[in-house]
Amino acid sequence: MSILEIVSGVLLIVCGVIIAALVLVQEPKGGLGTVGGGTDMYMDMQSRSTDAKIAKTTVYAGVAFFVLAIAVAAIARIAA
DSSP states (O other): OOOOHHHHHHHHHHHHHHHHHHHHHHHHGGGGGGGOOOOHHHHHHHHHHHHHHHHHHHHHHHHHHHHHHHHHHHHHHHHO
């Protein structure tokens, strides 16, 4: 294995962990949690901007993961 394969593999793993953490931090959108009454309106308005930032960061991390996965596959194919 070359150093480039190792570094790209580690970056792919780190990106996957970041995506998993971001998804777990996000607030659920609707579902069964709103059946009992939902949350306070003030708290809902306050957390929207944070939720939007987390969602946007999750999309960026997903795109980075996709690009890294293709790069790792290309590097592995060239190295073989």
